[in-house]
Amino acid sequence: MNDSDNLPQRAGGKPSPTPEDDNSANETPQDASPQSGVPDDDIPQDDDVPESEDFDNSNPGRQYQIKDYTKYFQYQKQSNWCWIASTVSIWYYYFWVKNSQYKDMTINQAGLYEECTGISVYNAKENSLAPFTPGNQTGNPEVALRKRAMFTADFPNAYRNLQSAREVLKSEISGDRPVIVGLHDLDNGFKHVVVFYGYRVGSDQWCVSDSLGSKVPGALGKSRWLTSEVISNKLVSNMWLTQGPGR
Numbered sequence: 001m002n003d004s005d006n007l008p009q010r011a012g013g014k015p016s017p018t019p020e021d022d023n024s025a026n027e028t029p030q031d032a033s034p035q036s037g038v039p040d041d042d043i044p045q046d047d048d049v050p051e052s053e054d055f056d057n058s059n060p061g062r063q064y065q066i067k068d069y070t071k072y073f074q075y076q077k078q079s080n081w082c083w084i085a086s087t088v089s090i091w092y093y094y095f096w097v098k099n100s101q102y103k104d105m106t107i108n109q110a111g112l113y114e115e116c117t118g119i120s121v122y123n124a125k126e127n128s129l130a131p132f133t134p135g136n137q138t139g140n141p142e143v144a145l146r147k148r149a150m151f152t153a154d155f156p157n158a159y160r161n162l163q164s165a166r167e168v169l170k171s172e173i174s175g176d177r178p179v180i181v182g183l184h185d186l187d188n189g190f191k192h193v194v195v196f197y198g199y200r201v202g203s204d205q206w207c208v209s210d211s212l213g214s215k216v217p218g219a220l221g222k223s224r225w226l227t228s229e230v231i232s233n234k235l236v237s238n239m240w241l242t243q244g245p246g247r
Helices: 082-097 109-117 142-147 158-174 229-230
Strands: 064-067 151-155 179-185 191-202 207-209 225-227 235-243
Touching: 064 158, 082 109, 082 142, 082 179, 082 191, 109 142, 142 151, 142 179, 142 235, 151 158, 158 179, 158 191, 158 235
Parallel strands: none
Antiparallel strands: 064 191, 151 235, 179 191, 179 235, 191 207, 207 225
């Protein structure tokens, strides 16, 4: 099979398989306690934390990051909500940063979770629900992205074709389209999704945003450059490609 056979098709191309709601993120740390500073029911505020200490698009031959992706970044409100928080953060990037005319629209994690699962969790306190209880289930990012018309294609089993996966990641990031990436920590079976939004040319390094924050052991933080060695220890499983309004 040629590498091109495994490349995902964007909207209008070869359809992606329909996901099952229960076959994606599976993170379960119970000490997840980072605070987002963005209450679910409030309009998000600009985040003054810099994207990355070496953010610099002035030399695109060296590195590239999606500018202002983390401006309205959100930490996940429950321990298994990485798929929800990543989708909400991407939504605010597309609809507030890239298209400011939509700033009269808002979404929140509890509302998106209810749309995806049919379970209302509006009265639950942050990080108060035990893993795998009805209000704190894992899920497939494709389901959440489709609820907001942001899904274009998936790239299943990326670890089997890393070269093609790298090409897709660089193409999407260069087009200012964040990519949700599934990671599987082979040491402890921990499954999680993060957002890739930057890369360095020739070094196989990627700028990653992790909704678990940095207070949870093993979490990557709001903005961090990952080396290929780190990525090799966290098997890249699926990738989900995204789009904004009007694309």
